Amino acid sequence: MRTYLRLFVAGFRRQSTYRLAALGGLVANATFGLLKVALLFAAVRTSGGELAGYDVATMSSYIWISQGLLGSVNLMGRTEMAERIRSGDVAVDFLRPVDVHLASVTTEVGRATFALIPRGIPSVAIGALVVGMAVPDRPSAYVVGAVSLALGIVVSATTVYLVAATGFWLVETRGVAILYMVVSGFLAGLFVPIAMFPTWLHAVATATPFPSMMMYPVDVLSGRVEGLAALGLVGLQLLWLALTLTAGQVATRAGRRRLEVQGG
Template sequence: MRTYWRLLLAGIRRQSTYRLAALGGLVANTTFGLLKVAVLFAAVRAAGGQLRGYDVGAMSAYIWLSQGLLGSVNLNGRTDLADRIKDGSVVVDFLRPLDVHAAAITTELGRSLFNLVPRGLPTLAIGVLLVGMDVPHGVTGYALGAAALLLGLVISGATVFLVGACGFWLVETRGLQVFYLVLSGFLAGLFVPISLFPDWLRTTAALTPFPSMLMYPVDLLSGRVVGAAALGLVGQQLVWLVLTLAAGQAMTRAGRHKLEVQGG
């Protein structure tokens, strides 16, 4: 466990070197947050103040929490693993006395946790000061929200690992990353809450891990979902956590046997 703790800290330190990128991300998050406020608030008011269970306060919470988590939840599909498979340096990873799958997810988690500080929290603070938002009621709501957030970040890292691991067979995964970028952002609820989707599309989204990365943590952190329903969302996250981790282990083992490195 000491090794993985150091990998987590290494992920945090590595991401902390990109300070200007973090500032740029904060500006982008805030800008698009304000644009979403204009569009989605207008939709709520046009619906008479309630849109599929969202009033202005709940919609504001959705907007600023989702924008704040955007830097931490990997929805772009990019991962170091894909590059290391392509150039063959993943061989060195397999020679090390640690699990390649677990090490990659731990490092990704460190990156995600760091981004909560320069991008997530300031974005949220700006939203609270400028617009205001709903918050959970009671300690239990915050505890479940924090648990859902951590689970969402791990599921995000585990899912994007699967995209990178496809490089064992495809070699070039950039097309797959673009497909992942388009699909994940939409089904995770980045643009609009999945509660606003048509029934068939909402059901389709629930059959993927993407809402567990973003939408479910947002629902719990905003206090929109409480009680047994909140526990149900955390339960769904746990299911997806087990499935994505199991798939990652299987692909890592199969990829290790498939791997061919040429050159020298």
């Protein structure tokens, strides 16, 4: 555990060196957040003050919390592990006395956690000060929300690792990453809440791990879902974490047998 803790800290510290990039991300988050406010607030008001269970306050919470999570939830599909598999450097990783899969996920979680400081928290603060938003009434909701947020980040890391693991068979994974980016952002609830989806599309979304990365933490942190319902969402996140971790272990072991280092 000490080794993985150090890997987590290493990922955190490495991401902390990109301060200007974090500032640029915050500006982008705030800009697009204001654009989404204009569009989605208009949709709520046109619907009579409530749309798919969201009023203006909870919609604002959805907008700003989801924007704040953009730096921590990997919806782009790109990771360092994909490049290491493509280049063959992963062969060296397999010689180290650590689990390649868990080491990669832990480092990615460390990187994602740092992003909450310069991008996540300030984005939510901007929304709260400029627009206002709904917040939970009970202190216990914040505890459940923090757990849901942590699980969302970890599920994102374990899922995006599977994109990189396809490189054991495909070598070049850019096409898979682009497909992942298109699908994950939509089904995670980045553009609109998945509650606004048609019934069939909502069912498709909930059958994937993507809402566990963003939509569920947003609903719990905003107080839109509380009590047993919130615990149910956390339970779904734990289920997807177990499934993606298992799939990652299976893919890594199969990929180790399949690995062919280009050029030698």
